[in-house]
Amino acid sequence: LSTQIQIMQSDSLIERVIDKLNMSPLQGRHDKQEMIRQVEGNLTVRPVTNTRLLQVLYESPNPKLAADFANTLVSEFVQQSQDIRWKSTQRTGEWLMGRLDEMKTKLEQSEAQLQDYANRTGLTFTSDKDDVAGAQLKQLQDELSAAQADSIAKQAKFEEAENKPVGSLSDDAPALHDYNQKLNDLQGQLAELSATLTPAHYKVQRVQAQIAQLQLAVQKEHDQILHRISNDYAAARRRERLLTKAFAEQEKIVADKSSKAIHYETLKGNVDSNRQIYESMLQRVKQAELA
Numbered sequence: 113l114s115t116q117i118q119i120m121q122s123d124s125l126i127e128r129v130i131d132k133l134n135m136s137p138l139q140g141r142h143d144k145q146e147m148i149r150q151v152e153g154n155l156t157v158r159p160v161t162n163t164r165l166l167q168v169l170y171e172s173p174n175p176k177l178a179a180d181f182a183n184t185l186v187s188e189f190v191q192q193s194q195d196i197r198w199k200s201t202q203r204t205g206e207w208l209m210g211r212l213d214e215m216k217t218k219l220e221q222s223e224a225q226l227q228d229y230a231n232r233t234g235l236t237f238t239s240d241k242d243d244v245a246g247a248q249l250k251q252l253q254d255e256l257s258a259a260q261a262d263s264i265a266k267q268a269k270f271e272e273a274e275n276k277p278v279g280s281l282s283d284d285a286p287a288l289h290d291y292n293q294k295l296n297d298l299q300g301q302l303a304e305l306s307a308t309l310t311p312a313h314y315k316v317q318r319v320q321a322q323i324a325q326l327q328l329a330v331q332k333e334h335d336q337i338l339h340r341i342s343n344d345y346a347a348a349r350r351r352e353r354l355l356t357k358a359f360a361e362q363e364k365i366v367a368d369k370s371s372k373a374i375h376y377e378t379l380k381g382n383v384d385s386n387r388q389i390y391e392s393m394l395q396r397v398k399q400a401e402l403a
Contacts, residue, residue: 113159113292113299114299115330116189117166119192120185121155125185126152126185129184129185132184132188133181135177135181154170155170155181156168156170158299159299159300161300170185199275200272204272205397208400211264212394215390218390225382226380226382229375246377249378249381250381252358252359252362253381255355257389263352264389265396266341266345273341287333291326301319
């Protein structure tokens with residue numbers, strides 16, 4: 113909640129409202145930053161105690177301007193939040209579409225290799241369930257397919273988390289809920305103290321110092337969450353590389369021991385796994401488009 117209060121009082125959002133209402137400087141000056149400072153002096157955003165509601169107050173000699181500013185600030189805040197979520201989802205969708213095209217090409221290549229091998233050897237389908245090396249290769253292939261899908265999912269999660277604002281990863285860390293609640297309480301205390309005390313009063317400064325400490329804690333927790341997500345992605349990539357290496361080594365063993373039928377099954381397994389990944393990614397693209 114405190115994060116949203118800060119955003120609602122930010123220069124960028126205030127500037128959007130000024131432009132939307134075509135507001136003129138109170139002192140006749142045309143400096144945009146001076147105009148923003150004047151508006152900030154008349155604007156108050158505070159939480160309603162023991163609720164998740166905010167009060168938006170704006171003082172002006174013009175009652176219509178006061179009402180228009182408060183209403184426009186809220187509507188622009190909502191629009192800005194929607195824009196941020198839209199751009200984040202759009203980036204994820206664009207990234208997935210790029211990977212989907214790559215996966216489609218890989219699937220088509222593996223299908224062409226399978227068809228070419230079948231044409232050259234005269235095979236259509238064959239299997240040797242008693243071959244240990246071939247069974248191990250198939251197992252590694254299944255694990256590698258799962259690892260590739262897991263790596264793709266964790267990369268998407270990592271890139272999405274990187275674009276999220278500080279404090280918005282609370283789904284991955286319940287501690288952030290507590291921090292936000294404490295910040296909410298302190299913001300309420302500060303609002304009450306500021307109504308009767310000057311900024312230089314020790315009680316006001318003490319609450320401000322506590323708010324600053326909590327904001328640092330929120331930043332630290334955010335960084336730790338992002339670090340954990342990054343580590344998960346790095347671990348998934350390492351597992352994918354290890355399985356790729358193991359698969360390549362096992363494939364050499366199979367090539368030394370197996371017949372044309374085993375090689376055919378290997379190619380067919382590549383086609384099946386590539387198709388599985390492609391269909392999984394296609395579903396994710398559809399989910400991103402729906403979001």
